[in-house]
Amino acid sequence: MFKDLKERVWEANLDLVRRGLVSLTFGNASGADRARGVLAIKPSGLEYGALKPSDIVIVDFRGRVVEGKLRPSSDTPTHIEIYRAFSGVGGVVHVHSPYATIFAQARRPIPCLGTTHADYFKGPVPVTRLVSAREAGKDYEAATGRVIVGRFRRLDPSDTPGVLVAGHGPYAWGGTVEEAVRHALVLETVARAAWGTLALAGGRSRTLPAYLIRRHFGRKHGPDAYYGQARTTSKETPS
């Protein structure tokens, strides 16, 4: 039924390991098929080495399993909140990659200090508030999703395709599951560079001026995009 979607989501989950964003089982990628009202996600607690495309679980946007014998990732409610609130999102990734996790643990946004950052994020990568004791006691994973969505009240999720959950780690998203993986990798890359820059500058680092952020973000997005081999699509990246 959902063979193609399952294969893509399976491939994306393995890609997280290959790119060094995940160790053990700490991470998951999902992809949505909005026309059919479902998302495909990694099953809970399975080692990546043993994962087969047929293990990927199909869930509807209320969290009910549509297809698959295994239990979906325990983070599924967080993914669902993101899909429901951000209509343009077709893929979501959650990892504990080292430097993004460091910023999440320090509860500090990642400032926009360089052009790679500005190519993908039109400003700092924001950090959420902590999930409250009351929220953690009820539906913790869904609450995590609501906390993420709440952080974007005045932000456009396509300008800022990722976030740091305080004390936890990053979530990233994109038009497709493949783009979500790429954004998770960019987020880790810019986190590492920002961490090193702040260390070198004794914490007093200057952000990129707004005109350069606009210039870089605009090279890839919007009507004047001129990167890649044709009209820029979500699958292309600058070089």
Next chain:
Amino acid sequence: MFKDLKERVWEANLDLVRRGLVSLTFGNASGADRARGVLAIKPSGLEYGALKPSDIVIVDFRGRVVEGKLRPSSDTPTHIEIYRAFSGVGGVVHVHSPYATIFAQARRPIPCLGTTHADYFKGPVPVTRLVSAREAGKDYEAATGRVIVGRFRRLDPSDTPGVLVAGHGPYAWGGTVEEAVRHALVLETVARAAWGTLALAGGRSRTLPAYLIRRHFGRKHGPDAYYGQARTTSKETPS
């Protein structure tokens, strides 16, 4: 006689190298068979590349070789102290992984700053006192074990499956040797993230609130565990 145990312990020792926790011969993993009153451990000073399952040495809980032609790891007395004091432990790992060793050398516990930490350790990873001059002059390795056990007088070793030996490096344990390896890897992962967080925050990092530590540790352990594909066992991990 102990073919299965030897193979698992052999595999676990190679796993330490594959996961980057060990370089040269600096590390060892052991697994116990409590019913038969023995543990299996890496022989002393052998290169991992040359190690065969049949090289693994079987020792009883008083340190006498039961099976095997090679001398057991010189750290065997430390392992034995841990097995004797912590009745639920079925596997022990000692490594000198970079960031856990940094905290051990700084003689500082690893604070609980994030959810991956809380998934496995219900609070900070403690650090022991130094082995005293008198202890080091007598039975140094057994004394190291007693110092570890002494540090857990008011701690539950299943809530805190690892420790930093001051000026030395980490020990981790678990219900099985495979779980002990996993805990050694988690310990290194959270040490690295804590190190980076403390550097970013100028040493003034805030720990995760107690309700989130409980929430995460509880997701994997105890009666309300809901991670993985069935009732959580020691071989499963959150995703």
Next chain:
Amino acid sequence: MFKDLKERVWEANLDLVRRGLVSLTFGNASGADRARGVLAIKPSGLEYGALKPSDIVIVDFRGRVVEGKLRPSSDTPTHIEIYRAFSGVGGVVHVHSPYATIFAQARRPIPCLGTTHADYFKGPVPVTRLVSAREAGKDYEAATGRVIVGRFRRLDPSDTPGVLVAGHGPYAWGGTVEEAVRHALVLETVARAAWGTLALAGGRSRTLPAYLIRRHFGRKHGPDAYYGQARTTSKETPS
């Protein structure tokens, strides 16, 4: 027509990935054939895994495509400015390697703290000013090249075969595209060592004395060079 040049430039681009200087598509290498008035460069936005020698685009020094079906890298105008201003340059590389990017983001030159640095760079690796709002609004990539060239008004590009573009990342060059790749790797290596040295020394690190910089740079360059197997050429490196 340009088969050999395309193969070398293709190989150099893959080498950037193999040596860990590039992730995703963030980087490009070009090589010039000055006799024929052209340069060969990576096409824009293509994944390295899919890149074939025939995908390499041939462009003249005014930026017009001479051969190739794909659009050249959007950084081509920057490369062209470097080739036009620095007559001895036969290869140019642009990457976002971690530590060189950190210095570029901190907008600080890399001080000459060690002999590997002095073997290749006769002094600090300079940093440019930011591209201005006006420049960014017009021909941003060409302006980046002019800002680089402007930084070398009082510097010899063969004494200093690389630069940090403020808020962006490094450019490196050499007599050939292979040498440009090597200089990009050296630049990253010395950036990493300088970063760690400044962190260890609390920012108060002392540069190598001038007589040692001259001694090392002279071992490889100029009339008294005595490294390698014969009269030093641009393809040889010290050991």
Next chain:
Amino acid sequence: MFKDLKERVWEANLDLVRRGLVSLTFGNASGADRARGVLAIKPSGLEYGALKPSDIVIVDFRGRVVEGKLRPSSDTPTHIEIYRAFSGVGGVVHVHSPYATIFAQARRPIPCLGTTHADYFKGPVPVTRLVSAREAGKDYEAATGRVIVGRFRRLDPSDTPGVLVAGHGPYAWGGTVEEAVRHALVLETVARAAWGTLALAGGRSRTLPAYLIRRHFGRKHGPDAYYGQARTTSKETPS
């Protein structure tokens, strides 16, 4: 003639690359045959990938080529000074491994903060003075060797099998070329752990007490050694 020695030295040089101690051509290993009054060393400026056992150059202790068609490493005079002054040394390694180089550039010794350090170095890894302008102007590489030897006036090179050359990088040695490689790897490992510990502790890190240094160094060396499978030899390491 020197087939076995050449193969071992060739293997040791490749090992430096495999273990991540060397990038490009920045490093060299040599091994001595004192009975025949020669040493075998890597040729100058050759890429490691192209190196064959027959390329290794045989040189006598006055620096004259005895066998081989290529020019020996330009660092050969440094190696020779070490062999001539330290009679027990049978192998010498020079690398620019990242963290040892950081300490060399900061011109700071590596304090003994942990047991892995004490297993191999009976105290801090010392740092030399800078080579003077006068020395650098004459026989720079031999002067580097004399500066190393001068630093050991009150140190035993078998208690301290390595040194940091100020502003340059580490040299390590041992009874054999294989042991010299191992000591270079240990030196890098302990430099990395010391760097991270000093960063975590704000530069105020405490060294291991003398009784623990003696205990650990003694486990491997001297009459009471009890590591490994038999009387400890130079090829064995603790576990």
